[in-house]
Amino acid sequence: MRRTLVIILLALITLPLSITGASVALPGIRADLDAGLAATQWVVNSYNACFAAFLVFAGSLTDVLGRRRVFAWGVALFCASGVAGAAATDILLLDLVRAVGGVGAAAATTGGTSILAATFHGQARARAFGLLGAALGAGLALGPTAGGLLVEWLGWRAVFAVPAAISALALALVPALPAMRGARGRGVDRAGAALFTSALLMLIFALDEGPAMGFGSPIIVGSFAAALVLAAAFVVVERRVAFPMIETGLVADRRFLAFSVAAGALMGILVPLVVYLPSYLISVVGLQPAQAGLWLLMLTVPSVVLPPAGAALARRRPVATVAGCVAVSGSGALLLATIGPDSTLMTLLAPFALVGIGVGLSNGVLDGLAIASLPPERAGAASGLFNTARLTSETVALAAVGAMLAALSGGSMEGVAFTSALRAVCLALAALAAVATVCVLAMARGTHHHGYAEQ
Structure with a gap:
């Protein structure tokens, strides 16, 4: 074993x-x-x-x-x-x-x-x-x-x-x-897989190519429309097939949905910053790649060392802990809106740490809370949907941030234009966190979980 x-x-x-x-x-x-x-x-x-x-x-x-x-x-x-x-x-x-x-x-x-x-x-x-x-x-x-x-x-x-x-x-x-055979009689939802994959890829294509082609171009508008139609068709198919990829009925549980929103928002803040900040630190601040990676430890290390503390907090006040994590990460993104070419290790310490603390305290905790919010017999389906929602949110946020940076920097992502674009992105991420925090509190408070309700 x-x-x-x-x-x-x-x-x-x-x-x-x-x-x-x-x-x-x-x-x-x-x-x-x-x-x-x-x-x-x-x-x-x-x-x-x-x-x-x-x-x-x-x-x-x-x-x-x-x-x-x-x-x-x-x-x-x-x-x-x-x-x-x-x-x-x-x-x-x-x-x-x-x-x-x-x-x-x-x-x-x-x-x-x-x-x-x-x-x-x-x-x-x-x-x-x-x-x-x-x-x-x-x-x-x-x-x-x-x-x-x-x-x-x-x-x-x-x-x-x-x-x-x-x-x-x-x-x-x-x-x-160990050799583990497949289950007999179990089907594969090919139609659902094709629709979900096509919808997501069309959306990512539209976001990624939009700045270069123009968001008003027929190809980009058509791609957005196709993604919407394919997503709607996916929902219809999932309600009718015998072995659906995703049990869409799970989203009816407000508590499960609240934790999924929180997970999506946290990854939607962290991952785009982890992906695009190195380029900024290298091309604008003037760091070497190794230096940029070391600076980002301030942002990422909390996600490794803080989960036990987050679990302890969540045992007492799960909803408040989750909403607080999103809010803390959002405050870090807001502080990052002051980033500039003269940024130093010390000036970035507080915003990096705040984003990382919010993610770190929730790491692993959100998975357990989301799955525990549903009956045990639905744990497998809940886990699949939760992870898909988190990774899909992360993917869309990453493409959207890339599109914003490209559009606002004139397609260069260099110099002063890159600084202005990154500041705008950080403000947008802070706004995302604020909306997600309100949604978590509105959807999860007062809902029941194994016989109790959190007020």
Whole structure:
């Protein structure tokens, strides 16, 4: 059992690192491959979009094809994507292989977590998933630092090659995992998967390409409209198929919905900052990639060290704790609206720390609160929907922030224009946090949970 846990953790820790670690490499990629801004943003967005879009579909495949098989294929795709990305000499090819890596990450995540769920029970399962959460948090938090050091020492290609090497090691150990067959008679929601994936990718395309093409252009307007129609069709299909990807009825629970909104808002604040701040610190403030990664530790380390404190607070006042976390992160984003080319380590300490504290106190806590808000027999469906909502919110926020930065900086993301654009983005993120805080309090307060109501 311990060997199973080590193999799963080894494979999955590279997945969030591939999001935040690649962010430090973007300036180097853009210069080396002579790429435009929108094409460079797809290096992160294509991976994140496919990760989110295929997460629940990959979960359905684990029920049909078997947990170990889906996990192995996911790790293999992620590994191949990293190797191809490290060798890429064209930005379009790099964007495409990153999309493949996102699909692999989705399969590896769902396959790996389902293996843990089937292998461990009781307190052992809680410990296993606690370690998994810590590993994923560490991958997200240390990604910019590790990526900065790799770029400084070995060049941007190492950001893709090193995770590929780690995943190759995990893939070699897959035969040591327990064989787990798929369930007979279980179907795959192909129509739902196609609609959900298409809707999300159309939305990301419109946001990413909008600044270059113009948000009023027929292609961009049509893409937004298509995303809306596909999303509506997805909801209709999910209510009618025998084995839906997502149980849409779960969103009727106000408490579950409140915690999902909080998770989406927190990741929608943290991840865009982690992705785009390195570019600002490198191109405007003048830091080296390794320095930029080290500075971002102020933003990301709290997400690793504070979850136990957040759990203790949430046991007493869960709704107030969650709403407070969102508000604290929002206040950090608001302070970041004063960022400038003369920013120093000390001037950024408070805003970075506030964003990180809000996320850190809620890390892992939100998952448990959301799933516990529903009956135990719906825990699996609740977990799938919650993670999909969080990752989808993160993906859309990342694309939206990229679109704002590109549009407000005139497509350059350099100099004074980049500073003004980043300040506007920080104000928008603070407004998002304020709205989310009000929504959490309005939806969750007074709702019942296992026989009690929080006032």
